[in-house]
Amino acid sequence: MSEYTMxxxxxxxKHLTLLLFADVENARDVKTKLINGELxxxxxxxxxxxxxxQVVVAANKAALKEMHSRLTTKTVFTEILFDLSLSKNITQSLIKFGIDDAERNILVAVIHSLDDKKSIVQKVVSSxxxxxxxxxxxxxxTDLKLVRKTYKIEDTELTVSNLVDSLVSRISTKDFASY
Incomplete structure (x- = not known):
């Protein structure tokens, strides 16, 4: 399965489509297009x-917030980054989960209606x-060590829960809990 749509x-x-890219050579250009709203x-x-x-849960939260005009960030797409993060600091969230100029392996998340999927995905892929x-x-x-550090997951927690469940629990409860 080259992509994942849910x-x-x-x-x-809305639907979410995820696309995975390796050996990306133009992360800086992609980031510029994101900032300029071209993607x-x-x-x-x-x-x-x-x-x-993990991304589905964050994207679903972001889409619901957008629908109710309750975005914390400027767009539904930056809201996904914010919702993935444990931090309530927008800038830290965008830096932590968003790409930097040297990023080589990226995951693209597109929120779309079924009618818009093909054109939006084609534009992203071609960019x-x-x-x-x-x-x-x-x-x-995935860098499991970095994930565990980012989400503050200790060995003891993984004796009673698996990693994905621990991550999703944190993302889901971010607004109510502090880690």
Whole structure:
């Protein structure tokens, strides 16, 4: 499966498509296009994503906030980065989960209606100079040590829960808990 598409909360009438790229040569250009609004997507460091469900939960929160005009950040795409992070500091969240100029392995998240999917995904794919790889390979690009450090997950927690469940719990409860 080269991409991953999932329907978000029914009330949003939106879907999420994830695309994984390796050996990206133009991260700086991609970042510039994101900042200028030329690309309608969220671009994440693949090293911090363990499972697509982690992004689905954050994207669903972001889409619901957008629908209710309650975004903390300026766009639904930066809201995904903010929702993935434990920090309530927007800048820290964007730096931690967003790409930097030297990023080589990226995960692209596109929130779209079914009618817009093809055109948006084509524009994103044509803007990235790198190899699109199957989303099934995501674990090959994940830095588990960095993920555990970022989300403050200790060995003892993993004796009663798996890593994905721990991450999703943190993302889901960010607004109510402090870690």
């Amino acid at each position: 329907k978000l909360d029914d009330t949003t009438e 309608r997507c969220c671009v994440l460091k693949a090293s911090l994503i363990v499972d697509p469900f 990235i100079k790198g190899q699109q790889v199957s989303i099934d390979k995501l674990k090959d690009y």
